[in-house]
Amino acid sequence: MEAAQNFMELSKQVVGFIYPNEIDIQWSILIVVYPYITGLVAGAFILASLVKVFNVKELQPTYRLAMLTALAFLLIAPLPLQLHLGRPERSYEMFITPNLSSAMAMFGFVYLWYLMLVLLLEIWFEYRRDMIVWSSESTGLKKWVLKFLSLFSTDISEKAVAFDKKTVKIITIIGIPSAFLLHGYVGFIFGSIKANPWWSSVMMPVAFLFSAIVSGIAMVMLLYMIMVPLRGGKIDMKCLDKVASFLFYVVIVDFSIEVLDFIHRLYESEESIKILSQLVTTKLFMSLVVLQILMGMLLPLGLMVVIKVFRLQEEVRKLLYFVCGLLIQLGIFSTRWNVVIGGQLFSKSFRGLTTYKMELMGIEGFLVALALLIIPFVILSILIKLLPPWKKEELAGVE
Amino acid sequence: MDRRDFLKHFCWVISSGGVLGGGSADAWARMLNKTYDTTKHYYGMGIDIDKCIGCGRCMEACKTENDVPAVPYYFRTWVERYVIKTDRTVSVNTINMESDEPGDVLVEKDVLRSFFVPKLCNQCDHPPCVQVCPVGATFKTDDGVILVDSKRCIGCRYCIQACPYGARYLHPETRVADKCTFCYHRLVKGLLPVCVEVCPKQARVFGDMKSIASPLGRFTRMNKIHVLKPSLNTDPKVYYANLDGEVN
């Protein structure tokens, strides 16, 4: 039978001893994609919150873009989970009979809370006035779509707009812990599995969150650098430098957390250290040492230090920021890979390593994962068309 | 006499409220049409490592009885073989897998200790799998057996990740989680789990911890007992006698 042959090939690649049921890697690349996506959502939202709650005025040009980015990725977030379930048609059960002791059961509720009561609500209040204005300026389908989206509201007086602004601030304040919960619970799911020493750690939700913020800020930075010229505008360097600054600080924190975890593991040297060392030096060498640490963290960190110390020219800075942004995306994706896949590559008997054979086609294959990563950008382009983040004056660089 | 007819003639006797927690015995009563009172039993298994000969009859019988996929990669119970050499290296493999090389069974050189360890779901008292199931599809019965509701399991595999013993797997056809149930369908009818039934050496011993006399009672009295991964506080109910420290 085909499945048996598949397993025969897999078992030839097993090093040492694994429990027989462990030959199947249970959480595939889709479960790598999911925390990556919700990480981007949380990170983009945190960047947006810097504007509204912490009043970092220089970041204002990125605010609407960050919100739309968060929304585009959030809409896709349930898909990898649905597709990986053994029985996706039963996923509604999590809403009706959630098991309160399970961290995973909170997904539906946290997701809905964040989507409806934080993101959509905030975007609505932020864009309401503009939607009303645009709808009066457009015709046909677009006019009615915008009218519908604004819930047929009409009041664009100063008082109403001030109320909107205040509401946005309150929602953002509520949104920050909500974003932490949305992504942090995934870290908690991994961190609370005592059976798996690679995952079981109190730092897991914290590390997840900080790497999420890193990836979110870097993604918005990249999108800002791509979208503004595309819409015929001039990149606001003060804004970009500020984004890069915040990115720099968060990368330092994230890096410190990961180094702390690493040193702590080596120092304590618990039972699992032998197999985990073997894992890192053999199966995970490329994805962890090379991609996650060297290329994904140290190199961008080095570049950003160089930018800060040497006061480089604008064009050079833009290029380096772009490179950093890309490297960081690669690094954070590798981080998710190393956590999810890495944790399943060693046996719970601590005596062996197995292998992950990612299919190309198939519902949990590479192509589906790639599609899930591309679709948010498609959604984002539609959102940007419908709800442009920048007015013409802003694009021209006029304050 | 047909077993089914025999059992159909039983009438249900319900023991009343105070002894039972949570009203679930009432639910059992409504459903189980026989004089089987789940609150009067609490099952465990004993395994004597010194007796296991590694014949694999238990593995085969379990697959037959419980319709486990016939490929050598899904097991509700399996037997591991340990060979510890004088240089302290340990090599482990699962018996009767196609990857077994014939030469291995003959190894004697520099062997310090060598033995077989049957493994299965430990039916823990603090099961991490039950804790993490998002829809509550896996649960512990009153008589101490962990079952999976195959009609409700959504196949998220969280329980498989949470099990420290590798006892669970995703059934390739039904796409839901599956595992050893101590042959629950046999227990309620007074039969033994098949792995215990076919073991030629009585290396596996089964017992009801609530009964006054049972093979498990003697087993746990006469042997020094060890469980797997005690530091994880799962409180397993599979008790090993003469378990070597190298067994994880």
Add this chain to the structure above:
Amino acid sequence: MKDFFKKLPEQAVRVVTVFIGLVLILLVVWRFILPPELKDHDLQITATVEREVAKEIKYAGAQICGQCHEKEPEIKKVGYHRDLSCESCHGAAQKHVENPTEVKPTSPKKRDYCSYCHKYNSSRPTGFPQINPDRHNPRKPCITCHNPHNPKPPTTPRSCAACHAQIERAKAASYHALIACAVCHTTPEKHKVSPRTVIPTKPDKREFCGKCHDKGSSRKGVPTVDMAAHGEKYVCWQCHYPHTLGGI
């Protein structure tokens, strides 16, 4: 209530209305549309146990065989296979119990089945009879000489290797290869017939090993040591394991 709505700006009223509408829809769905099986966890548990209990039984259990087959259990219960369940060799027999005339259980008559247990494997516990199928009457069905229900060997084994194969094979590669087991272990004849009731002895004096290994012994080519100054408190085998190469 009206005042509250008057104070709120128009857009907030619209938003609140939308949310209240959604919540109402959810409540209606929950109360009136969802069937109880989806909502009540206890119902789901009882349904699962019901399904589990209704599963097919394939192994009938050893006790039921004796109700029709009176001869074999009598033969079996005095022999070495007394702990072996009928179905360990004859396979799942519930169908045979339900339909004794038309469905017959399997009966392993060739050599391959006995090999599952009795083919030599160095990890099996010592004292378990093992053979090398290629050397031990090759091609002859085992049941020609051994009645499977009471598998007493046709003649009492001459060599200890019949039950202690792993020790014999290790010894055969050691310096003690040419020393017969009985030289060091006094073995009463009864041990070959009833092994657990009488066990062979181990040398209890250092002088025994000293006959060959003490300095000044007449044996050529044998490593010697001054026993007066070497390991005084102990009998030799408390440190040295004489069956393996190097006696370690």
